[in-house]
Structures are given as structure tokens and as C-alpha cells.
Amino acid sequence: MMNKPWAESCDQNREPILEVIRPLFSESGSILEIGSGTGQHAVFFAQQLPHMQWHASDQSDYHAGISMWVEEAALPNVHGPFQLDVMQEDWPQIDIDAVFSANSAHIMDEKMVEAMFAGVGEILPHAGVLALYGPFNYDGSYTSESNARFDEWLKSRDPHSGIKSFEWLNSLARAAGMKLQDDVAMPANNRILVWVKDAE
DSSP, X not given: OOOOOOOHHHHHHHHHHHXXXXXXXXXXXXXEEEOOTTSXXXXXXXXXXTXXXXXXXXXXXXXXXXXXXXXXXXXXXXEEEEEXXXXXXXXXXXXXXXXXXXXXXXXXXXXXXXXXXXXXXXXXXXXXXXXXXXXXXXXXXXXXXXXXXXXXXXXXXXXXXXXXXXXXXXXXXXXXXXXXXXEEEEGGXXXXXXXXXXXO
């Protein structure tokens, strides 16, 4: 029997992320999380934000671990895991108000990131929010030495992965009908980028 998966980084970043998304999602009733990973964030945020319906999703390889967290928590407002590979043609049919994703873009290749933004643009309603957490590069440069080392490590595992450029991500968001609303500094040289669909 497999052990319940656990990532130290999820425990370390969950409180700072919560501080940002609590007001951001205050009017949101239903959230899709892309790349739920271990399932820790899904359970924690559903516990802390009981007014929201939190929909965990990921590729099938991660479903067993996510299910262990979801079933143990037994919360009425956390659902899934739903099957979602951003490259798949048909995304889960869920009525949502917002999308959240943490530490996903840098483990994807460029085509996957492009597919993620295009897919989010399709499923978000007017005024829907996308919040993306992770490390990003600005003006072609790393924001810290630790991010540069992290990027080197990512590329050693998969040459097509790596920290993505804020400017490129913002261009993908614009092409998908979203406008940047905020860029929030987070601990450990991370950020939360916030876009809104069809913003004026």
C-alpha cells in the first residue's frame, strides 16, 4: 500500500499563498486547480475557504495520492481528482469562477504552457481569475541565484522544462483574453501572477 504523498514545499508556501488567494477568490464559488500534485494544497485551501468548491485535477499518475488526501480530509467542498493533462482536447466539464495552479509552469515545456493558457481562456467566464504561483524570470534574467540554480536543476532532469518568462506568459494570457491584474511577491523568490478574463 502506498504512503500518502507529501511535499515539504506545500507546507511551507500554503499560508503565504492563502493570504493572497483568500481576498482574490472571495467572490469565487468554484475553483479548478491545475496540477494538484500531492493533493495537499487542495485539502488545505478547501479547509480554509469553506465557501468555495475546490476541484483538484492532474494527470492520472497523481490521482492515487491526491485521492488519499481528499478521502482522509472528507471535506464537502473538495472534489476530484479530475483527469487533466493540459494537452488533452477535452478538459473537465466543470462550472468554475477561477483557476489556480502552483509550481506547474516550470515543469512544463512551452507547448504545454501554451495549451494551459489557451484552455484556461476557454473555460474561464467573464471576470474569471487565473492565479499562477511559482518562480518567473523578468527581462530575460533570473530574480535570484537560487532560481538560477533551480532552473539548471530542472533542465538537467528535462531540457524542455525550466523557469518561464513573465513577459511570455503575459503575452499568452493576453492572447487568451486575460489581462494582468496583479503580480505579488512571495517568499523564496516566488510570485503569484493574477490575470482576469475579458478585463477592460
